[in-house]
Amino acid sequence: MSASHPTTASNTAADAAAELAADVDAEAGIPDQGRAFSTEDYFNTQRPPASLKEKTEAMRAFVDKWNIDGKKVVLVTSGGTTVPLESNTVRYLDNFSAGTRGATSAEYFLQAGYAVIFLHRTHSLRPFSRHYSHSMNPFLDLLTVNNGDQIDVVPGQASKLLPILKAYHQAHDEGSILSVNFQTVNDYLWLLRAVAGVMAPLGRKCMYYLAAAVSDFFLPDDRVAEHKIQSTHGALVLEMDQVPKVLRPLVQEWTPEGYIVSFKLETDDNLLIPKARAALARYGHQLVIGNELHKRKSEVVFVERSHHEKSRGDRSVTGAQTPPLASSAGDVPGMYTETWLRLPELAAGRAATDEVEIEEFIIQALLERHHEWIAQGEQAQANA
Template identity: 30%
Template sequence: MESIKLRPNKINLSEFILREIKIHNRNIVVITSGGTYVPLEKNMVRYIDNFSTGTRGAQSAEYFLKSGFSVIFFHRKGSHIPFTIDCPSKYDMLMAIANNIVSLNGDHFNLLINERFKKVIEASQNLTKYSDRMFLMEFGSVHEYFNGVDYITSHCTEFPGNFIFFLAAAVSDFYIPENLLPKNKISSSSGISLDLENEPKTPSITLELYSTPKYARYIRNKLPLCFLVLFKLETEYEILFKKSDNLLKICDANVICANLLQDRRDHVIILTANSKTEIKKMSGPIEEAIVSNIISLYENYSLNNTRY
């Protein structure tokens, strides 16, 4: 079993949950963000990756924090974290520093502040402001994701009604169970076959993949009172609505955020058992409207203890 990867935090997860709920009277949003990869070997050289920069999860976390929630942010290592999306890359930062040094004196230098640095300063201020209300965890492989979700869920059982699970991560639909992974690198020559003239044909390999466990259902069974928000991405509306409806029933989710690959950044459909709300991007990020809608549904759910 792969270990849980905790980013540096001032306190452990149990202490964070107890402090935020019992002392500060805040509800907590568990956000999964970024894509998982599927190892093809235990000593991994090759893997199958799910594309995701983690933009939706990171920006959603920002709006939840600004709305008074605390956040457990479980993200793919290297993907976006809250308040850093607009920051320049390391290369751009180094070039900006090199091109904007006004004076250099020993260990100190002065910079001409431009728009790039303003973004960094703003990110730093927000991270400082909200750092005590964020608990950061990382995953890479789909196995680490499973272990991490199990770890988080096991810490939420004392206050199940105080949690929103906002599962925005792009989790692999298929994987190879850990006990079936080959130990070492798959040989590129093992798939070569010969024809009658002893001429090698094109090498090939056949992979047997298994459906990943439905961890949303696991969360619902473990935390029956939590508010469960799932995401569904497809390429055709008919398939999207059919699969979203199945998710509502099979996983007993409160909300499905459904979107098409082609316009996922500009158009999202919020589905519940009894309603459908279309959200379109206006001036700012669409995540602001998504979060506002989810909070409204959650507040009604908490107030009336009713399912949508």
């Protein structure tokens, strides 16, 4: 992979500006290192996954059913994406994401009455079963053999399992969750475009909660080896291309009325807010949730346009320009607001034995915002 981005501990606001500029070049089709694909070029040149049609039809049937019932629908994306090095894939590049954020959030959305399309990485954590993952809480440890041939739940475990099991059965009996899997970044991009097309008719009643950790780099089909790469050829040198920034067409073309929440992950706290603001300025969506890798389970920051900026018009975008660093670093007073959610404060007052998860509070805060987004749309229609 070409080392085009500085990633040392000395990352500064200037590095952030350089990175933003590189992102914009990529969107404009200006090569940095390797080719840069526009979204259009990407879908014109990269092969769709074999299961695309079947998955799209399943998503369409799900959305149609809940649209008739007037339920709100959320797309939750979850887990990491791979970049295969061979088409008969032995090796691939991957990232750290286990899918905890997505799987946990999906449960809280269901609890709040949403229908959920759970677009997840194959074998990453899933709603409900995540509580009993093989590494954290192996399910065989919950069971005990009684009288030689009966299986019982270990005392103390049944009371924890019961609410999870009930919520699991409720969601499956109602059909309020549809799980769709992806593996590669290519699968993810095709499925995201397809699901956006399917959800667009829901208008403001749909939300996008984009928690998947999507690779920024990929190998185009024409540079992927067919068979296992042989070590006899010496060192392996890879040059990867930049994945197109599909947030732009998602917001502006594929689903112009959806409430869109993207996530921004950084390992340097200082970059979180400038990069979240830059994403909002560039794509014009509603909310970026920033999280730092090591603290992601205990604190996140909501970055959004301030109330008076929102009321200047939905989806106000600055176009393909990189916002000047002054604005991305927050030098335009009052343009953006940041709201931190921190677990110790949020969990104050809860019993020490309660397992409190930050996603409960994230979803609670989103429900209000989505409600307001829908109400604004209704108001605009009434005024028209």
